[in-house]
Amino acid sequence: MEEKPYIVIMAGGIGSRFWPYSRNNRPKQFLDILGTGRTLLQMTYDRFVKFSDKSLFYVVTNRNYFQLVKEQLPEIPVNQILTEPLRRNTATCVAYASYKIAQTYPDAKIIVTPADHLIIQEENFKDKINIALNACVEGDKLITIGIKPNRPETGYGYIQFISEPGNPVKKVKTFTEKPNSKLAKMFLESGDFVWNSGIFVWKVGSIIKAFEKYMPDVAEVFEEGIAFYNKKEEEVFTQKAYSLVKNISIDHGIMEKSDEVYMVMGDFGWSDLGSWMSLYENKSKDDFNNVIDANALLYDTENCYVKVNMDKLVVIQGLDNYLINESENVLLICKLDSERKFRVFVQDAKGKGEDFV
Secondary structure, eight states, X not given: OTTSOEEEEEOOOOOGGGTTTSBTTBOGGXXXXXXXXXXXXXXXXHHHTTTSXXXXXXXXXXXXXXXXXXXXXXXXXXXXXXXESSOOHHHHHHHHHHHHHHHHOTTOEEEEEXXXXXXXXXXXXXXXXXXXXXXXXXXTOEEEEEEOOSSOOSSSEEEEEOOOTTOSXXXXXXXXXXXXXXXXXXXXXXXXXXXXXXXXXXXXHHHHHHHHHHOHHHHHHHHHHOOOSSHHHHXXXXXXXXXXXXXXXXXXXXXXXXXXXXXXXXXXXXXXXOSHHHHHHTXXXXXXXXXXXXXXXXXXXXXXXXXXXXXXXXXXXXXXXXXXXXXXXXXXXXXXXXXXXXXXXXXXXXXXXXXXX
């Protein structure tokens, strides 16, 4: 069993770019967004249980979502659902799980994955992860899965790698997290960069060495108090620990700084499902490029996404590039590609009352 990798699922996000369908009390990872009968979290578990055993899974989530994880993944022991008292981004999330695992299995290999990604070609994905698992045992490699970019996206990290024909594990030359639009366009046009998927493979000892070198404040916090006798003690520790560390991503905190970063190209039909637009791109469309998840009549309308409860007839005329979504007590009508506006939408909606977010 110890030969199998540990799986760390990061499931603490709030999915604000999927508002109002994704809400604070039930974010997108806990929703059946793709209509498969399984939530994104459950689909992630299904994907990775092929690599490991249920006893080797850890889910890191916000304290408010403990019950949701427990309900949706009853296979995972409750002491392996790690709850965060505050939102401190992915570096702290990874540190919490890594130090927890190292306490028992210091030689473990770990796969770290977000809870809300779409992988279309599962067998191809499995092959690439196995390449990374085999490679991570050499030295202190920190391996990320790269994705060939198709647009100048500013919401992803970009990886420039050293070309080594015949070697599927490429040494990373530069790692740039969320560049501005000008830089992202330059990266795309150069053809020398790939996106960082946010899926990582490494030995627990390798990532802990990286924390000690590049984020010593985080290493110190977790080294001092990771052994607990019960859940209550663990909650007391995390409350203190999370109040001491910075809000920073694993990309900014370690991957941009380390000279041990490597990349395996992941050509397996990937999407981070980070916004309505990314979901739209992965849905089947009608003859006018509309995604219709509703009881709807459309006239002179194209390139739109309509998601409304089936018990309501929606009649739309003359729209292009619009999102129409009614979820619970919110009706949203906006440009489909205006995902940068969602922070404003959510913040202003909160001003109208907590029930709207």
